[in-house]
Amino acid sequence: MQQITRAGEPMDVAGRLPAPGEVAPAMTLTNSELQDVTLDTYQGKRKVLNIIPSVDTPTCAMSTRQFNELASQLDNTVVLVVSADLPFAAKRFCGAEGLDDVETLSTFRHREFQEAWGVALCNSAMEGLCARAVVVLDADNRVLHSELVSELKNQPDYDAALSALNS
16 A cells, blocks of 8 residues: 555555556546547547546646647547546536547446556545556557656646656
8 A cells, every 4th residue: 555645644555557678457437428438538649647636626736737838749649638527527627628639538347447557545535546557568568667656736847748758
């Protein structure tokens, strides 16, 4: 079991975040059109998974905006914003914000993603949501970079994620 903090208070995170060099675990998530997608849906593309608790929090909204901006500059790369938010809420947020360079995916039907990818918040009021993390995959789904953000309210290291794509 891993631990992060929320406002300095410890929180347990079940599972293990995929490490650089590993092949990413399988995943099934639900997109904004209520269709289930897998890594094969994005075959041949590099993937940045911006995993967040909810777009309805300031930090998550900021990281989604930031990755949307960065995504428009990346070739052959898709940015996937993964949360437990319902697809309707995530779609509404992106529409209201004019964010069209990220794709939102939900764990609401596929909670197994959270533990398989090492982001399952548990034993706290946030249980059922994802911890904040970034995982960057190459076109063959090999992990180039992974970060479990140690304090839930902090932003991920955008430069490290981009650097992994440029190396």
